Amino acid sequence: MSLAYYYDLLSPPARTLHIILKMSGVQFEDCPVALLKGEHMTEDYKNNINRFQKVPCIIDGGFKLAESIAILRYLSAQGKIPEHLYSKNLVEQARIDECLEWQQTTLASTCALYFRAKWLEPTLSGGKTQPSPEKLETLKTRMETNLDLVEKLWLESSDFLCGNQMTVADIFAACVLEQTRIAEYDVRAQYPKIRAWLKRVREACNPYFDYAHQTVYKIGGSEPN
Numbered sequence: 001m002s003l004a005y006y007y008d009l010l011s012p013p014a015r016t017l018h019i020i021l022k023m024s025g026v027q028f029e030d031c032p033v034a035l036l037k038g039e040h041m042t043e044d045y046k047n048n049i050n051r052f053q054k055v056p057c058i059i060d061g062g063f064k065l066a067e068s069i070a071i072l073r074y075l076s077a078q079g080k081i082p083e084h085l086y087s088k089n090l091v092e093q094a095r096i097d098e099c100l101e102w103q104q105t106t107l108a109s110t111c112a113l114y115f116r117a118k119w120l121e122p123t124l125s126g127g128k129t130q131p132s133p134e135k136l137e138t139l140k141t142r143m144e145t146n147l148d149l150v151e152k153l154w155l156e157s158s159d160f161l162c163g164n165q166m167t168v169a170d171i172f173a174a175c176v177l178e179q180t181r182i183a184e185y186d187v188r189a190q191y192p193k194i195r196a197w198l199k200r201v202r203e204a205c206n207p208y209f210d211y212a213h214q215t216v217y218k219i220g221g222s223e224p225n
Helices: 012-024 043-048 068-077 090-105 107-124 133-154 168-181 192-205 208-212 214-220
Strands: 003-007 029-032 057-060 063-066
Touching: 003 012, 012 068, 012 168, 012 208, 057 068, 063 068, 068 168, 090 107, 090 168, 107 133, 107 168, 133 168, 133 192, 168 192, 168 214, 192 208, 208 214
Parallel strands: 003 029
Antiparallel strands: 003 057, 057 063
């Protein structure tokens, strides 16, 4: 087995790739990395695994690669990702890529900033670092601006983000949105289309979706539904 996968299920992109690998039947060496323990910040990790000191990443027969979307495209080019998840048709793939690129700079980034301020930074500081109500409200507003776009634009007339068939774009987005549970924000409460879409994605990806989100459910103190 030449492919080693380094991940922490606390990380949305790491969860996403874990789900996609399992759904695709890709065999890999399981290499969990405990982010909250700082295992990614060691010199050994930096020099021998991922120079950016993040997850997810892979080592494939000596070839090291970081960044979730780069890994996805690399594995797809090898024929390891089913075409129904990431199409090889030029137009269909471009539409998926458009959604992935949009997510990175909008949905994922604003959700991550809210999550960091609300939960991660206070947790890492032992409660010493707390965001001001004003800052948290600003971050929440920015996040909800993009949630509105998912609800009213991406899911306006289709079951999934890029049409009526689930693709990797849906899995990436779903894992981002599930992360907000930990920060005591559940998108299902005020976004009915997103709520129904998340249910479809979860059902299409299970049992791998629930397995990958077990940490999220536990920390967030919430059931999958």
